Amino acid sequence: MTDTTEASREPLPSAAPPLSEPSSWHELHLTVNGRPVRAQVESRLLLSDFLRARLSLTGTHVGCEHGVCGACTVLVDGEPVRSCLTLAVACEGASLRTVESLADEEGPLTDVQRAFHEQHAMQCGFCTAGFVMSCTAMVEAPERPTEDEVADQLSGHLCRCTGYRNIRAAVEQVLDGRYGKAGEEK
Ligand code: FES
Ligand code: FES
Incomplete structure (x- = not known):
C-alpha cells in the first residue's frame, strides 16, 4: 500500500495569501446614519457584513447574498444599493442610511x-x-x-x-x- 502521509501534509498549491497582508486593509471614512465612522476594513469586506458585524446595525437583513432579494438594501448618498453586492471600501466618503436611521x-x-x-x-x-x-x-x-x-x-x-x-x-x-x-x- 502507498504511504500518502507526507503528501497529505504538503500545503495546498492554491492556498490563498494570508488575509492580514497590509495591502489588503484600508482605512475607511464615511457617514452612517448621520454619524462619522472611521474603520480599518479588508478589501473584500462586504458592506452588508460591515454594517451588521462591525457596526451592529442588524436591521439590514441578508437573504440571498447575491443581489436578487433586495433584503439588504440601504441608501448610499440617497440611492438604493444592495449591500450584499457592494464592497465597504467602495463607500469611502459616502453618506449611508440604514433602516435604523428612520x-x-x-x-x-x-x-x-x-x-x-x-x-x-x-x-x-x-x-x-x-x-x-x-x-x-x-x-x-x-x-x-x-x-x-x-x-x-x-x-x-x-x-x-x-x-x-x-x-x-x-x-x-x-x-x-x-x-x-x-x-x-x-
Ligand atoms: S441579500 Fe438578497 S439582494 Fe442582498
Ligand atoms: S418575506 Fe415575510 S413579509 Fe416579506
Whole structure:
C-alpha cells in the first residue's frame, strides 16, 4: 500500500495569501446614519457584513447574498444599493442610511413606516427593511415617480409572505399624501 502521509501534509498549491497582508486593509471614512465612522476594513469586506458585524446595525437583513432579494438594501448618498453586492471600501466618503436611521424605539414612525403598518404590508418582516429603504428613496425624490418607476423599483425586492398588493398600496398612500392623488396633484 502507498504511504500518502507526507503528501497529505504538503500545503495546498492554491492556498490563498494570508488575509492580514497590509495591502489588503484600508482605512475607511464615511457617514452612517448621520454619524462619522472611521474603520480599518479588508478589501473584500462586504458592506452588508460591515454594517451588521462591525457596526451592529442588524436591521439590514441578508437573504440571498447575491443581489436578487433586495433584503439588504440601504441608501448610499440617497440611492438604493444592495449591500450584499457592494464592497465597504467602495463607500469611502459616502453618506449611508440604514433602516435604523428612520424611527428609533421612542420616536414617531416615518410616513413610509406608518403606511406599511396601516396597509398591512408585512408579515414576517424579513424583507421589510429593504422595501422600506427603497420606498424611502422613492418618496424623497424631488418628483413623484411614475407607476412604472414604482413597479420597477419594487420589482427588485422579493417578499415570500405578504404579496405585493399591500406594499404597493403603502407606497401609493405616501405618494398620494405628498403629491395628491394621481390627476389631482397638490
Ligand atoms: S441579500 Fe442582498 S439582494 Fe438578497
Ligand atoms: S413579509 Fe415575510 S418575506 Fe416579506
